[in-house]
Amino acid sequence: MLEPSDRDSLLATCRRGLDQARRSHRPVLISWAKPVSLADPVAIWRRARRGTPRSFLWQSAWDRGSVVAIGSARDLRGRGENRVTLVRDGWQALTRDLVAGGTEVTELPVGEGPLAIGGFAFSPEDASGKGRLPDALVWVPALQIRGTVPDRAGGDRPVPAELRLNAVLLHDSDPEQVTDGLAHLAGLCLPPETAAGAPESAYASQRTYSRTELPDADHWKGLVRRATGRIRDGAFEKVVLARELRVTASSPFDVPTAVNRLRTAYPDTTVFAVDHEEYTFLGATPEYLVRVDGRAVHALGLAGTAPRGLTPEQDAALALELAGSAKIQHEHDVVVQMLRDALRDSCVDVASDEEPSVVKLANVQHLSTAVRGELGADSTAGILDFVDRLHPTPALGGHPRKESLSWLSDNEGLDRSWYAGVVGWADRSGQGQFAVTIRSALVDGPSASLYAGCGIVADSDPEAEHAESCAKLRPMMSALGIE
Numbered sequence: 507m508l509e510p511s512d513r514d515s516l517l518a519t520c521r522r523g524l525d526q527a528r529r530s531h532r533p534v535l536i537s538w539a540k541p542v543s544l545a546d547p548v549a550i551w552r553r554a555r556r557g558t559p560r561s562f563l564w565q566s567a568w569d570r571g572s573v574v575a576i577g578s579a580r581d582l583r584g585r586g587e588n589r590v591t592l593v594r595d596g597w598q599a600l601t602r603d604l605v606a607g608g609t610e611v612t613e614l615p616v617g618e619g620p621l622a623i624g625g626f627a628f629s630p631e632d633a634s635g636k637g638r639l640p641d642a643l644v645w646v647p648a649l650q651i652r653g654t655v656p657d658r659a660g661g662d663r664p665v666p667a668e669l670r671l672n673a674v675l676l677h678d679s680d681p682e683q684v685t686d687g688l689a690h691l692a693g694l695c696l697p698p699e700t701a702a703g704a705p706e707s708a709y710a711s712q713r714t715y716s717r718t719e720l721p722d723a724d725h726w727k728g729l730v731r732r733a734t735g736r737i738r739d740g741a742f743e744k745v746v747l748a749r750e751l752r753v754t755a756s757s758p759f760d761v762p763t764a765v766n767r768l769r770t771a772y773p774d775t776t777v778f779a780v781d782h783e784e785y786t787f788l789g790a791t792p793e794y795l796v797r798v799d800g801r802a803v804h805a806l807g808l809a810g811t812a813p814r815g816l817t818p819e820q821d822a823a824l825a826l827e828l829a830g831s832a833k834i835q836h837e838h839d840v841v842v843q844m845l846r847d848a849l850r851d852s853c854v855d856v857a858s859d860e861e862p863s864v865v866k867l868a869n870v871q872h873l874s875t876a877v878r879g880e881l882g883a884d885s886t887a888g889i890l891d892f893v894d895r896l897h898p899t900p901a902l903g904g905h906p907r908k909e910s911l912s913w914l915s916d917n918e919g920l921d922r923s924w925y926a927g928v929v930g931w932a933d934r935s936g937q938g939q940f941a942v943t944i945r946s947a948l949v950d951g952p953s954a955s956l957y958a959g960c961g962i963v964a965d966s967d968p969e970a971e972h973a974e975s976c977a978k979l980r981p982m983m984s985a986l987g988i989e
C-alpha cells in the first residue's frame with residue numbers, strides 16, 4: 507500500500523502532468539518513484555500478474571538487475587520492417603516532456619527513470635496476422651520495480667529497490683482517478699512477499715501430455731541436409747534452422763513455477779517472462795543481443811555448441827573439442843565479425859576477446875566471445891538503434907543475412923513467433939539490455955510451443971544437429987514439467 511503522504515505526492519505529480527498536457531496539447535508521461543525493499547522479484551510478479559493482462563519479469567545474469575512490471579501506461583507501436591525505429595521514435599517523443607516526482611533510487615544497476623519494456627518477434631512477417639504475439643510489443647509499464655536480484659547466500663535478505671508508477675496524462679484526464687489506479691497497482695505489489703516463491707502446484711505430476719514435433723525428426727534432418735547442400739553450392743555460409751515442440755497438457759501450465767525452476771537450474775542465464783493477454787512468452791537465455799551502460803556498448807557472440815559430459819574428464823574433453831573444431835570456429839567467427847562491424851558504425855575502440863571462451867550451462871556448453879565498444883563522442887545511438895542494427899545476428903538467422911533469411915522463410919516452415927527474437931528494456935537515455943530469446947517457450951493455458959535451433963554450416967551432420975536441438979529444448983521441458 508502507498509502511505510497517505512506518498513499518495514499526496516503522486517497526486518501532485520499527476521496534477522503537474524495534467525497542467526503540462528493542457529499547455530502543450532500533447533500527452534504527458536508522469537513518473538513517480540519511491541525506494542522500497544525487494545525480497546524476491548518473482549514472488550511479487552507471481553502475485554501481481556494475476557490482476558493484469560500485461561506484465562514483465564526480468565532477472566539479468568549480466569548485472570544481477572531485476573525488473574518487475576505490471577500493466578501498461580502506454581503501448582509504443584511498431585510494425586513491419588521499421589518496427590524497432592518506430593518504437594524508438596515513439597519512446598523518444600513520449601519522454602521528451604517527462605514530468606518526474608517522488609524520490610528516485612540512484613544505486614540501481616544500469617538504467618534510470620521510466621522504462622520501455624517488451625520485445626520483438628524473430629521477423630516482422632512471422633508473427634503478424636497469425637493471432638499470437640504481435641511482431642513488436644513494447645510498452646511503458648504502469649508500475650515497475652527495479653532492484654538487484656537478492657543473493658540467495660544472504661538468505662533472501664531484502665535489497666534496496668525502486669518502485670515507479672507511470673501514467674500518461676491527457677488534457678481531460680482526472681488526476682485523482684489516475685492516482686487511485688496507480689495506488690491500486692502498488693497495493694498489489696507492496697509489501698513485497700518475502701517467501702522465495704509460493705509452493706509448486708501439486709497437480710503437475712498428474713498431468714498428461716500430447717506432443718507434436720514441427721516438423722517431425724526425419725523431415726527436420728532432411729532440411730539440415732538441404733541447407734548443407736545449398737551452403738556447399740555457395741548460396742550462403744551459415745543458417746540457423748529451428749524446430750518446434752508443441753505440447754498440449756491436460757491442465758494449464760504453471761508459469762511462475764516454471765520461472766522459478768529455470769532460475770534455479772540455470773543460474774547463469776537471464777530469465778524473462780512477458781505476459782500478454784492469454785499468452786506468456788518465457789525463457790532462460792545465456793545470450794544478450796546488446797547492453798548499453800553509460801557510453802559502453804556490449805554485444806555477445808554465442809555460437810558453437812557441445813553436449814555436457816557425464817564425468818568431469820569427458821566434459822573437459824568435449825570443451826576442448828568445441829574450442830578446437832574448425833567447423834565450429836567458423837560458425838562462431840561469422841557471428842563475432844558481424845557484431846564488430848555493426849558496432850563500428852557508432853562506436854570507437856571496438857574490441858573483442860582474443861580467443862572465445864567456453865560457457866557451461868547445465869544442458870550444453872557454448873563458445874562465447876564478448877564484443878565491446880564505446881559510443882563515439884557525437885554518437886546519439888541508443889540501445890534500440892543497436893537492436894535494429896544487430897537483430898537477427900548470424901547466431902539466430904544466418905550469414906549473409908539476406909540470402910540465409912530468404913532460404914529460411916522458404917524452407918523452415920515454422921512460425922518462430924518471439925523465439926529467436928529479442929526481449930528487454932530501454933531507458934530514455936538509450937541505456938538498457940536486450941536478450942536473445944532462445945531456450946524459450948510460448949505458453950497459452952495448457953498449450954506450449956517450445957523452440958530450439960542449430961547453426962548449420964557446410965559439414966553439419968543432421969543426427970548431431972538433431973541431438974543438439976533436443977539438448978536445447980531440455981531447460982523449457984523440465985521447467986514446464988514435461989518429462
Ligand SMILES: C=C(O[C@@H]1C=C(C(=O)O)C=C[C@H]1O)C(=O)O
Pocket residue numbers: 746793808809810811872901902944945957958959960961962978
Ligand atoms: C538457436 C539457438 O541457439 C543459438 C545457436 C547456437 C549454435 O548453433 O551453436 C548456440 C547458441 C545460440 O546462439 C537455440 O538455442 O535455439
